[in-house]
Amino acid sequence: MSRQVPVLSVVIAVLGAAFFIVPLIATFNFSLRMKRGELSFEAYRSVFESDVFVSVLSFSAVASMLAILVGIVIVVPTAYWVRLRVPRMRPVVEFLSLMPLIIPPVVLVFGYVRIYGTGSFLPMTMTDTGTNTLLVIGYVVLSIPYMYRAVDNGMASIDIATLTEAAESLGASRLRTIAFVIFPNIRSAIVSGAFLTFSISLGEFVITSLLNRPGFGPYLVQMGQDYAYQPAALAIMAFAFTWTCMVLMEVFANLKPGQRLLRQRTSTSVEKALP
Secondary structure (H helix, E strand, C coil), rough: CCCCHHHHHHHHHHHHHHHHHHHHHHHHHHHHHCCCCCCCCCHHHHHHHHHHHHHHHHHHHHHHHHHHHHHHHHHHHHHHHHHHHHHHHHHHHHHCHHHHHCCHHHHHHHHHHHHHHCCCCCCHHHHHHHHHHHHHHHHHHHHHHHHHHHHHHHHCCCHHHHHHHHHHHHCHHHHHHHHHHHHHCCHHHHHHHHHHHHHHHHCHHHHHHHHCCCCCHHHHHHHHHHCCCCHHHHHHEEEEEEEHHHHHHHHHHHHCCCCHHHHHHHHHHHHHCCC
């Protein structure tokens, strides 16, 4: 017996896809019309040849990578310790990790300026290094909800208690256990959180703009005020980059964490260590 096609569901799916795809196609078509009367990639060439574009993209990329590193250092030990030692505190930690989604970025950055601005005990906004540090911290805060959930879900898929006991039985310290046992087993989850952090940080506007940093987000807004075709090209490039990150995240998320291989190696090491 042949199955009936759910017509209503197909219509809703098509309309929903058209809602996103049609404007994207229109933007891409507009970005190709910089030369009158012909389709060309002149707008894209103009963007890539700009020294400012290379500068702001490099700045945002470096700041995003630093935010990823700081986020991993903070989130991985925290999620590990909560799951291993204080599982009853998981709801509290999860709630705290959602706070950046509740507090608007404009409130966050004004708090930074108020606390670390002129006349404060630590005037970080008076130097470029200090302001850049605040920017990275802001990126870390914004990405905490995504990084924590990715890492926590990765740890849920492995038996961290058994792996920790096996590592400690071989004389590994807690730090070495996290670095060489837990970390490799949740690498796909960490990579997923890293891609999300990179995507969020690269195009962030509010914190970058109010701290007066030369980031990609403010550059994109400024280009939209001064030019017509180049902003459309930048929008398509940002969209393509974001979807590339999402695809890579899905690929790495579907990789096996390697728990079985690590257990075999750990068991073999334990057997060799026994008299």
